[in-house]
Amino acid sequence: MPAKILSGLEVSAVVKERVRKAVNELKGQGVQPCLATVLVGDDSASATYVSSKQKTAKELGIATRDHRLKASFMQQELLDLVQLLNNDPKVHGILVQLPFPKHIDEFAITSSISLLKDVDGLTPYSAGMLQNGMAHLKPCTPSGIIEILDYYGIDVAGMDAVILNRSNLVGKPLAFMLLERNATVTICHSKTKGLAEKLRGGDLIVTAVGNRGRFTLTADMVKEGAVVIDVGTSRHGGNMAGDVDFDSVKEKASWITPVPGGVGPMTIAMLMKNTVSAASISRGMQ
Numbered sequence: 081m082p083a084k085i086l087s088g089l090e091v092s093a094v095v096k097e098r099v100r101k102a103v104n105e106l107k108g109q110g111v112q113p114c115l116a117t118v119l120v121g122d123d124s125a126s127a128t129y130v131s132s133k134q135k136t137a138k139e140l141g142i143a144t145r146d147h148r149l150k151a152s153f154m155q156q157e158l159l160d161l162v163q164l165l166n167n168d169p170k171v172h173g174i175l176v177q178l179p180f181p182k183h184i185d186e187f188a189i190t191s192s193i194s195l196l197k198d199v200d201g202l203t204p205y206s207a208g209m210l211q212n213g214m215a216h217l218k219p220c221t222p223s224g225i226i227e228i229l230d231y232y233g234i235d236v237a238g239m240d241a242v243i244l245n246r247s248n249l250v251g252k253p254l255a256f257m258l259l260e261r262n263a264t265v266t267i268c269h270s271k272t273k274g275l276a277e278k279l280r281g282g283d284l285i286v287t288a289v290g291n292r293g294r295f296t297l298t299a300d301m302v303k304e305g306a307v308v309i310d311v312g313t314s315r316h317g318g319n320m321a322g323d324v325d326f327d328s329v330k331e332k333a334s335w336i337t338p339v340p341g342g343v344g345p346m347t348i349a350m351l352m353k354n355t356v357s358a359a360s361i362s363r364g365m366q
């Protein structure tokens with residue numbers, strides 16, 4: 081029997097509706113949630129992601145600031161801008177779109193974001209809190225994956241989970257979230273030996289490579305009945321594609337996310353959720 085679809089579109093609609101209600105409640109209490117986005121350079125994929133985030137925020141009643149900066153913008157100027165946003169009481173969430181141009185140190189910028197406005201969950205503080213199971217603002221893509229699993233009633237406790245990605249944005253935070261839910265987690269990457277065999281051991285596979293030329297998850301790498309989550313985004317045959325050879329893998333998996341319509345919409349929905357959480361925190365502090 082072909083796999084059932086884990087629809088990020090459906091789950092994100094539910095999350096966004098909750099966010100819309102929370103925004104209205106905050107407005108009723110005199111707080112206008114506000115998300116500031118910062119984009120450096122002219123990478124077209126990044127520009128599209130930022131525009132989608134801006135658009136969704138507006139649809140949900142969240143105010144936005146949109147900072148689009150030339151690729152030549154210097155690191156110190158960027159640090160100054162983040163500081164301005166940190167100190168602006170009307171801004172509740174700050175999202176700096178990655179990756180940056182090469183002359184900018186990603187860690188220096190992400191770690192300069194106020195802990196209370198870290199809606200991408202990328203500061204060392206947020207990462208440390210996540211490791212301790214105490215984070216309030218968690219990275220959006222892995223949170224979106226957990227939200228999908230919860231929505232469809234998939235309990236990962238005791239599962240062997242294989243994550244193909246070790247970035248701070250996806251693989252590492254997701255590993256902690258799955259561990260917290262009692263999965264046994266293996267993280268794989270480009271230097272992993274015996275990758276196909278490790279993937280075949282996964283009751284849950286999360287793949288986030290984003291380059292079909294380098295890696296494609298095919299049916300022979302998937303255990304019968306596995307849950308397959310595809311985070312990767314790339315162009316393949318002129319279309320947007322994930323890492324997974326969907327047509328063959330869906331015949332073996334029990335559940336599978338499509339691309340598009342899987343993890344992508346969840347990342348944006350969870351950013352909105354984090355922005356509202358950050359606005360609520362600021363209200364509590366006031």
Ligand SMILES: NC(=O)c1ccc[n+]([C@@H]2O[C@H](COP(=O)([O-])OP(=O)(O)OC[C@H]3O[C@@H](n4cnc5c(N)ncnc54)[C@H](OP(=O)(O)O)[C@@H]3O)[C@@H](O)[C@H]2O)c1
Pocket residue numbers: 221244245246247248249250251268269270271275288289290291294295311312313314343344345347348
């Ligand atoms: N849908 C969404 O909302 C969403 C959100 C975030 C990211 N993404 C997508 O997810 C993908 C990853 O994003 P990222 O920021 O985490 O990128 P990244 O840092 O470049 O991560 C890619 C990962 O894939 C591994 N890898 C590369 N080639 C491989 C190979 N041949 N075999 C096995 N592993 C390999 C890399 O290993 P090494 O560490 O050894 O280099 C790395 O861990 C991208 O396509 C991105 O667009 C989507």
